[in-house]
Amino acid sequence: MNDSGKRYRVALAGYYGFGNLGDELLAEAAIAALLRCGVDKDRIVLMSAAPEESMQKFGVDAVDRWKIFQVRRALLQSETLLLGGGGLFQDVSSLRSCFYYWGLVRAACFYGAVPWALGQSVGPFSTRIGLGLARDALSSCRVVQVREENSEALWASMGIAFEAGGDLVLSLADFLSQSNCGDKPQKRLLINLRPDAHGLAGRFADAVSDYAASFNAELVGVALSQEDERLMSRLIDEKRLPALRIERVASLPDAARIFLRGLQETAAAGMRLHFVMLAALADIPTVAVPYDPKVESFAAAQNIPLWRGGALPPPRAASFKSDFSPQRVRGDIDSLCRKVLDRQLPSAAV
Numbered sequence: 001m002n003d004s005g006k007r008y009r010v011a012l013a014g015y016y017g018f019g020n021l022g023d024e025l026l027a028e029a030a031i032a033a034l035l036r037c038g039v040d041k042d043r044i045v046l047m048s049a050a051p052e053e054s055m056q057k058f059g060v061d062a063v064d065r066w067k068i069f070q071v072r073r074a075l076l077q078s079e080t081l082l083l084g085g086g087g088l089f090q091d092v093s094s095l096r097s098c099f100y101y102w103g104l105v106r107a108a109c110f111y112g113a114v115p116w117a118l119g120q121s122v123g124p125f126s127t128r129i130g131l132g133l134a135r136d137a138l139s140s141c142r143v144v145q146v147r148e149e150n151s152e153a154l155w156a157s158m159g160i161a162f163e164a165g166g167d168l169v170l171s172l173a174d175f176l177s178q179s180n181c182g183d184k185p186q187k188r189l190l191i192n193l194r195p196d197a198h199g200l201a202g203r204f205a206d207a208v209s210d211y212a213a214s215f216n217a218e219l220v221g222v223a224l225s226q227e228d229e230r231l232m233s234r235l236i237d238e239k240r241l242p243a244l245r246i247e248r249v250a251s252l253p254d255a256a257r258i259f260l261r262g263l264q265e266t267a268a269a270g271m272r273l274h275f276v277m278l279a280a281l282a283d284i285p286t287v288a289v290p291y292d293p294k295v296e297s298f299a300a301a302q303n304i305p306l307w308r309g310g311a312l313p314p315p316r317a318a319s320f321k322s323d324f325s326p327q328r329v330r331g332d333i334d335s336l337c338r339k340v341l342d343r344q345l346p347s348a349a350v
Contacts, residue, residue, distance in 0.1 A: 192270030
């Protein structure tokens with residue numbers, strides 16, 4: 001306990017515990033930022049779909065995000081609620097995510113945990129309900145940091161204050177750069193596919209197959225989740241993807257091992273945002289598939305070519321703009337953490 005009488009300084013919420021590497025890296029980056037800003041691990045509680053696994057992985061307390069009484073207790077015992085990165089407010093797949101995080105923010109306000117948000121994508125929205133839930137929740141936050149230009153434009157159009165910034169995973173660049181590159185460099189083409197509703201992954205696999213023949217390298221499937229692995233395994237079985245093997249990436253050390261071995265002989269092409277981002281951080285020439293506005297926005301900002309059908313364009317290494325360089329993103333995140341945590345925390349308005 002501290003002077004506030006509460007056990008935790010931060011209750012951390014996001015799409016954690018579902019086995020998706022990108023979201024797990026967001027949790028890791030948020031915790032690392034809190035530690036840099038003087039919050040001990042025993043003062044952090046994380047809301048997860050797999051709390052035991054999250055406790056072991058991150059070394060912080062965790063509660064089951066689906067158990068109302070555990071979530072209520074965490075919010076009662078915490079000074080703040082941090083929405084720690086990602087596209088939490090969008091209704092393209094369904095309204096459930098909007099309702100869940102809106103309800104979490106309203107509960108935090110009721111129980112006296114000040115809400116704030118870092119590294120957010122906002123939208124896309126197909127319903128006025130989803131947009132309204134996002135507006136109500138995020139306008140209740142002490143700080144909202146938006147991670148890409150499409151979200152910035154939407155938020156600005158509503159006249160709501162926000163901080164421009166980058167994805168939290170960019171702040172992990174030091175870990176990647178310091179990791180051991182391993183054995184003798186081997187020429188490889190790293191590929192990531194994820195399921196989508198429009199057959200985009202299959203068409204992209206066909207384009208990759210054509211490019212791989214001319215690139216003359218080992219083609220490695222890189223799965224950031226179990227669903228990626230299943231999809232690529234099926235495409236390999238159907239002879240649509242000539243990958244020799246699939247690497248399941250479940251942690252940052254896994255990512256460093258895959259992305260940092262033989263950079264000068266490696267190229268990457270993929271769909272998931274954090275696959276593209278990790279390749280960019282490793283200075284690997286990359287092609288991105290804009291299946292979602294967040295991928296298109298990141299690729300455009302970093303001058304990474306986009307595949308929109310037909311032949312695969314030549315991969316190109318990212319050229320980070322100064323405002324969204326890993327060093328700048330890390331500094332901005334730390335500044336916002338201190339802005340919230342270093343000041344007196346009044347009770348949140350209900």
